[in-house]
Amino acid sequence: MNDLLERLSDVLESRKEADPGSSYVAGLYSKGLDAILKKIGEEATETVMAAKDGVPEKIVHEVADLWFHTLVLLAQQGLGPGDVLAELDRRFGLSGLEEKAGRKS
Numbered sequence: 001m002n003d004l005l006e007r008l009s010d011v012l013e014s015r016k017e018a019d020p021g022s023s024y025v026a027g028l029y030s031k032g033l034d035a036i037l038k039k040i041g042e043e044a045t046e047t048v049m050a051a052k053d054g055v056p057e058k059i060v061h062e063v064a065d066l067w068f069h070t071l072v073l074l075a076q077q078g079l080g081p082g083d084v085l086a087e088l089d090r091r092f093g094l095s096g097l098e099e100k101a102g103r104k105s
């Protein structure tokens with residue numbers, strides 16, 4: 001797995017034991033799943049707006065926020081970036097059209 005993703009994933013795991021007052025991530029965990037999902041919705045919307053503005057730095061900033069909050073979601077659900085990378089690896093080289101045709105539903 002990408003080293004940064006692994007290190008960030010370890011930090012997110014460690015924040016499960018942290019004081020919500022001293023850590024943004026611990027604060028999000030303490031607010032629960034809906035608060036994490038709300039942040040993902042906001043960051044996805046901000047990503048769309050940044051892309052419409054067409055400013056590369058803004059797009060990178062918002063996508064980083066979006067990725068970060070999806071990593072928080074994965075950690076909260078007992079998953080990690082390795083699970084997503086494994087799925088992307090499984091799909092690698094398989095055309096999106098083939099993948100769709102191979103789906104059961």
Ligand SMILES: N=c1c2ncn([C@@H]3O[C@H](COP(=O)(O)OP(=O)(O)OP(=O)(O)O)[C@@H](O)[C@H]3O)c2ncn1[C@@H]1O[C@H](COP(=O)(O)O)[C@@H](O)[C@H]1O
Pocket residue numbers: 008011015022023024025026042064065068
């Ligand atoms: N990569 C990030 C990261 N990216 C974005 N954010 C935070 O995500 C929030 C993004 O929300 P918004 O853009 O809506 O800004 P905001 O208005 O400040 O947010 P809200 O108060 O509305 O939630 C900001 O508070 C950012 O600081 C992050 N917070 C933490 N990390 C990583 O997570 C680690 C642990 O963080 P703590 O738990 O805070 O120690 C850090 O060392 C970093 O590596």
